[in-house]
């Protein structure tokens with residue numbers, strides 16, 4: 131998409147089309163000849179996995195929508211009847227409902243990957259911002275979708291979340307009525323949630339396009355985190371196809387195996403049994419919990435005694451992710467060369483997992499049963515309430531204190547000047563392979579070869595193969 | 596790669612463990628060794644037929660299964676599947692069972708409300724004309740529709756079995772309200788009904804029995820149903836078999852799902868192997 135195109139139309143039709151709508155060129159430059167760092171590890175396969183998952187959700191979703199009835203009296207039964215009376219309906223529905231969980235697993239890994247390797251730093255801030263928008267849209271889409279089967283958790287979860295808007299001072303009440311289409315969650319709410327749930331995945335698809343466009347301007351980050359200078363492109367990159375189509379392809383299939391284990395052998399393991407009880411506004415479930423992927427945010431919401439304060443904290447927890455490129459002051463991208471930052475990174479991973487766990491517990495339950503403590507303000511010290519508060523602080527401190535200060539204080543390890551230096555140092559005895567890329571790189575000494583010329587970098591390794 | 600898989604598996608395990616809340620104050624359901632469990636599980640057709648009989652003769656007088664039509668009973672893997680009748684609508688079993696039912700309808704000539712014999716397309720009728728009637732007949736409680744019951748309760752079929760055999764005599768000191776029955780496996784909080792003799796009320800909360808009260812009287816009695824295959828109709832057998840039947844009612848495609856799953860996983864594994872081999876070959880001469 132960026133840089134100059136290497137596509138050469140061959141057939142008459144390709145030439146004809148290329149002069150009118152260079153769409154084959156676009157695809158070729160973006161997915162075939164796109165120069166990709168050759169040291170990407172498997173954490174880089176999750177973008178491809180996410181693309182496959184988005185397509186899967188859209189295809190299964192459109193088929194579900196053909197059979198689904200967005201009406202409070204029929205929604206629950208229509209979903210169940212999809213599973214018994216539509217050919218392979220059980221498979222379509224279980225793929226879609228588990229697909230949402232898979233989407234979040236892949237998204238979280240994808241985001242942690244970016245965090246670890248500093249993929250949000252210049253010149254990739256816009257990629258990161260678009261990714262944050264995608265995350266936000268994904269949360270909204272999944273929340274709306276979860277309401278559609280109109281089970282007990284659908285209904286009461288929707289009630290809890292929409293009521294948050296009612297906590298906004300002055301205008302909250304009117305906005306809430308406007309959003310719900312009435313004074314309570316009812317049929318108008320369900321119809322609009324369905325309309326929006328159908329719409330948002332296509333917005334996501336549009337933003338994915340921008341995300342990839344923005345990616346193809348500076349090119350991929352990589353585990354070493356250094357930029358690849360134009361003149362080393364030939365040596366340090368490989369064309370996307372076949373190198374990364376095959377590597378991503380392998381990772382996608384492995385991911386699909388894990389996905390299939392859920393769909394075919396444990397399709398309800400990630401859900402909540404109460405959602406198989408038809409919605410009943412008069413009976414509130416004992417514990418209202420969102421799906422697992424929203425638990426960390428739900429925990430932070432409940433940690434604040436004031437309802438509106440909780441809403442602010444919850445939105446702030448997502449807003450800080452947007453601000454990340456300007457919060458991290460370090461010049462070094464990859465945590466490989468930031469020993470202290472690396473430890474804080476893992477502490478942050480644990481923080482989010484603990485928050486997720488807290489989100490599924492009752493706030494006033496003791497963390498260590500049987501240990502008597504004292505009451506601190508509004509709750510026992512030994513309670514999930516205070517554990518959540520501690521970890522909420524740690525969550526925000528990571529972004530607002532650790533990353534800004536650490537970049538100024540930490541002494542990073544020496545960063546290799548190019549990605550080939552570390553690559554070749556552990557390539558071992560398989561024979562001076564760097565030569566295939568034009569430059570002479572023996573012994574880790576970099577003598578750049580010719581500038582990036584696209585084709586030779588494709589041809590040479592293939593010829594040797 | 597192994598590191599990656601372990602990491603993903605660990606993440607999934609941590610995250611899925613999170614929403615699992617403590618089960619509350621009920622006894623953990625007893626584990627029944629059902630034939631449909633595990634990746635190679637199959638329904639035991641004789642057991643489904645016995646379970647259907649218990650359901651029809653006992654449970655159906657209070658509960659509905661609105662999603663089940665008579666033709667479903669003769670689908671593949673269903674209680675009355677017969678390979679001589681691949682089209683369930685032509686199954687003599689489904690037809691006979693349907694014809695024995697009286698379905699409320701409207702006479703198309705006069706518009707009067709009538710009862711007519713069922714057809715395979717009919718759904719198993721609701722025992723009560725409406726919710727108020729159902730509550731009226733059950734002391735104010737509504738017997739839930741059982742169409743998806745094993746998915747709607749932790750423990751699934753094991754829970755159904757346990758619930759049905761779980762009516763012991765209430766422990767001394769427990770006051771059971773009128774129209775309610777004590778069940779060990781039913782989730783509830785009995786602390787305000789618990790006053791054991793000779794125990795300081797302050798301490799009593801430490802010995803509150805597990806379980807809860809529900810409005811369903813113990814539905815099964817020894818010998819209540821006569822099984823055609825000679826299986827003794829003990830409470831235990833009837834509870835186990837109706838549990839299996841309700842598992843089929845909840846997930847009629849369970850076996851098809853697992854069989855498809857095995858094929859999918861074998862296919863994907865072979866495909867993964869093939870793609871991995873291509874990956875190794877393509878990257879053979881590239882340091883990375």
Ligand code: HEM
Nearest residue numbers: 187188191192194195198227230272275276278279328331
């Ligand atoms: C970003 C992609 C998507 C995500 C993350 C997503 C998520 C979800 C979730 C969590 C549910 C509830 C599943 C359940 O418990 O049953 C759901 C249901 C549903 N979704 Fe989606 N969805 C996506 C795309 C789509 C699309 C594109 C359509 C239609 C064009 C669609 C149509 C439906 C329908 C009809 C239901 C109700 C049926 C059901 O509950 O299984 N979805 N979705």
